[in-house]
Amino acid sequence: MYSVFNYFFMFVTKTFKAIGRYCLFMKSVISVPDKWKVFFRRTGSEIYKLGIDSIPLVVIISLFIGAVITIQMQINIESPIIPAYAVGLATRDIVLLEFSSSILCLILAGKVGSSIASEIGTMRVTEQIDALDIMGVNSANYLVFPKVIGFLIYIPVLCVMSMFTSIVGGWIIAQFTDIISVSRYVYGLQAFFTEWYVWYGLIKCLVFSVIITTVASFEGYYVDGGSIEVGKASTRAVVNSSILILLFDVILTKLLLQ
């Protein structure tokens, strides 16, 4: 009994310490850059590395998931009392409400989060961050702020791209199989459309992008040790950002949809 209590107490203490450290880290990150010109150049580079480089992954995954959702909807809601266009409608709403925001960001937490944590972690263990600090550069701001802003700028593009590609994936299934006609699928896509769902998805993506970049950067920035620790930090970055994405998914859904 004592050991369970002790373990719980240690867990709570460790969590609060990490939250405190994260807040101090974010205080360093969100400050005026030493040189705006350098900041804008780095932000452009991060948009390319984190955003544009993710396009193939987003397109491929969205295309296939859109197709799968359409097939599964057709199988599961096949009933004489449910109109056939409901397949298109359900596919659209699943994509807009959950897939192209939450699930997409969970996937990007794996790709972008691990990349950021390992990049910054490697810089820490090879003393590159110490070198920046010694020179008088605010290393947290220099390294992390452009990533946060770059990904924040580009995530809506990836989100909209995912929405569009997923729906195209469903359309391909309608076009090339006989499970639903294209006209009914397209009618379903247009039926009872709620514009707010698109904004809801975009707002979630913006919040999740900040979670992905800051949590991954935080894990990488405080790596202590060698290459094994960098690997562990990369794993922690993905796990912690995924958990936070799911937590904030619930909070944002409650706030924005009810």
Added chain:
Amino acid sequence: MIEVKNVTKAFDGKTVLHDVSCTFDTGKTNLIIGQSGSGKTVLMKSIVGLVRPDVGHIFFDGRDRLTMSGKQIKELRKEIGMLFQGSALFDSETVMANVMFPLVMFSDMSHAEMVDRANFCLERVNLKGQGNKYPSEISGGMQKRVAIARAIALNPKYLFCDEPNSGLDPKTSILIDELLSDITHEYNITTIINTHDMNSVLGIGENIVFLNRGHVDWIGNMDQLASSTNESLIDFVFATKLFREVRDYQLAHRN
């Protein structure tokens, strides 16, 4: 000149530096030597500001770093160049971009002026024409020289080198030592080198601080080493048969 006064530092209750006091002169190559775990790295990190001492003062030409405001520390750091053990070059940037980095961040030079200055620094470390390569494309010795070029780009008043010869062959080590010594004298820099390399100690040790278990055990220069009666120092510096023979020769030659 850098003065360290009564610096003490402990980690988790274990005292690593005990009341350390020493002076590092301007225009000289100042060496911190000692066995592994003697506190050399902690002393250097305390001086540059990566570690905050529990007690004591560190004066940079009369300015106490430990009582400076954040803004003053930032200004001081622009006067500091540092060469790390692993060079710490930015992997994703070219050699030229690495050397230009401090200029881009802290100078008001035009791009052309920055390129000129970076080329001058690269030329000074005998790396002319290597600017377009990436750190991964050059040897360890060349990486160290790029790091030196980056460290001197802003004309620092203080240069810190953490084991500059680690991982280098003896010939390259001597080249790096000579380069550091030349730069120190040429630009009148206060250079502090943390080293294990006895060739460096005997070759460029104009002011040597010997740390033993966190205490300053001996202060002197390379000419005073052989005649020292400090047993810990003699055991450490003249540990190999070759170096013992060198010492015997020096003593005999002097007498």
